[in-house]
Amino acid sequence: MQTSIRVFAMIFLLFIVSGDIVAASSLKTRNVVLITLDGVRVQDFFGGLDSVIDEHDSKQIYSDMVAMRERFGAETPEARRALLMPNVWNVLAPQGMVFGSLAHDNHVKVQNRIQWSTPGYTEILTGAPRADVVDNDNLRHDYKTVLEYAREALGLEFHQVAQFGGWDGFKFAAASQDDAFLMNGTYDAVPAPWNTPEMDLLNELRKEVMGLWEEGSNDALTYRMAKGYIQKNKPRVMWLAMVNSDDWAHADRYDRFLAYMNRTDAQVGDLWNTLQAIDEYRDSTTMIITTDHGRGVQDSDWSEHDITIPGSDDIWMVVAGPDTPDVGEVTSPGTVFQGQAAATMLQYLGLDYRNWDKNALPPVAGTLVAPAATSE
Numbered sequence: 001m002q003t004s005i006r007v008f009a010m011i012f013l014l015f016i017v018s019g020d021i022v023a024a025s026s027l028k029t030r031n032v033v034l035i036t037l038d039g040v041r042v043q044d045f046f047g048g049l050d051s052v053i054d055e056h057d058s059k060q061i062y063s064d065m066v067a068m069r070e071r072f073g074a075e076t077p078e079a080r081r082a083l084l085m086p087n088v089w090n091v092l093a094p095q096g097m098v099f100g101s102l103a104h105d106n107h108v109k110v111q112n113r114i115q116w117s118t119p120g121y122t123e124i125l126t127g128a129p130r131a132d133v134v135d136n137d138n139l140r141h142d143y144k145t146v147l148e149y150a151r152e153a154l155g156l157e158f159h160q161v162a163q164f165g166g167w168d169g170f171k172f173a174a175a176s177q178d179d180a181f182l183m184n185g186t187y188d189a190v191p192a193p194w195n196t197p198e199m200d201l202l203n204e205l206r207k208e209v210m211g212l213w214e215e216g217s218n219d220a221l222t223y224r225m226a227k228g229y230i231q232k233n234k235p236r237v238m239w240l241a242m243v244n245s246d247d248w249a250h251a252d253r254y255d256r257f258l259a260y261m262n263r264t265d266a267q268v269g270d271l272w273n274t275l276q277a278i279d280e281y282r283d284s285t286t287m288i289i290t291t292d293h294g295r296g297v298q299d300s301d302w303s304e305h306d307i308t309i310p311g312s313d314d315i316w317m318v319v320a321g322p323d324t325p326d327v328g329e330v331t332s333p334g335t336v337f338q339g340q341a342a343a344t345m346l347q348y349l350g351l352d353y354r355n356w357d358k359n360a361l362p363p364v365a366g367t368l369v370a371p372a373a374t375s376e
Helices: 002-018 042-047 051-057 065-072 077-084 086-095 117-126 146-154 168-173 197-208 219-233 244-250 254-276 340-348
Strands: 031-037 096-099 106-109 161-165 182-184 237-242 285-290 317-320 334-337
Touching: 031 117, 031 254, 031 340, 042 077, 042 254, 051 065, 051 254, 065 077, 065 254, 077 086, 077 254, 086 096, 086 254, 086 285, 086 317, 096 106, 117 146, 117 168, 117 340, 146 161, 146 237, 146 340, 161 168, 161 219, 182 219, 197 219, 219 237, 219 254, 244 254, 254 285, 285 340
Parallel strands: 031 237, 031 285, 106 334, 161 182, 161 237
Antiparallel strands: 096 317, 285 317
């Protein structure tokens, strides 16, 4: 527990030194965009191409790790990760905080005991692990999510909070009730009057382009729909959930997993640039990027994840925007938790998480007290 307290104290002091502890009325952030990349391992996020998994995947019949080594190979973890995800590491990280660097004994931990997708997204969106969420079934659970609370507390209209994702599980995890705000699942069209002809076409393509698994659609098309929605409707709060990373990992295709991470990083960069080009978002948007669970760290289990596979509870989190301290990779030892993403969203929207759910964990920064739920 002492290491958790130290990392929180460090971030708190950074807030003081940089003058970033301000009243809600003084926050520059007006909008928050949450992006989740399903099942992206902390090892690849911080270290780039993993030599252990590279050797394993090179033996696969259809794998092309030679091409991946040419694109993403380098001597150091820092160089490899910058080749793999240049927008995250060169654009977002310098203007925010990146938690989860195992090399520095800095951790972001999943607390739910399942370490699957829906339990993870529920933890992210409700601020704490929920013992009764134990599978990926498409069910609504009786916990008001941070997205629902933000709409209620800020008095936002239906379309000003939005969720886009290429799997229906995202839509069910997003809210405790149907029609709580605009939710877009695997093959859902954006309803009028918030749609455009381009969004309609993209959704038709989602139905035609075959994904690796039948329950998911193509993330590139989902991203373009979400981008179009932002440009037309200017939502204040959005959750963009990407799923194909987990698909390629479960298929044991490390080459495709790496190529996907690089392509998705390009979309993250494109979205950030798009936001900065729009008056309503420029210099007033905080972006939070994280994942629902980790994965195995050995060649025999890297493609899977659950409570029995070491590494499944290790994740990462990026928080970047006009009100965050410019820390970059957090190198002080300590632990934050997956569930703290929710209160962090509320913090930058000028809302107190304690008015939402007394059981929710606090934000990742600006507090001296570490969560009591889990001790490292």
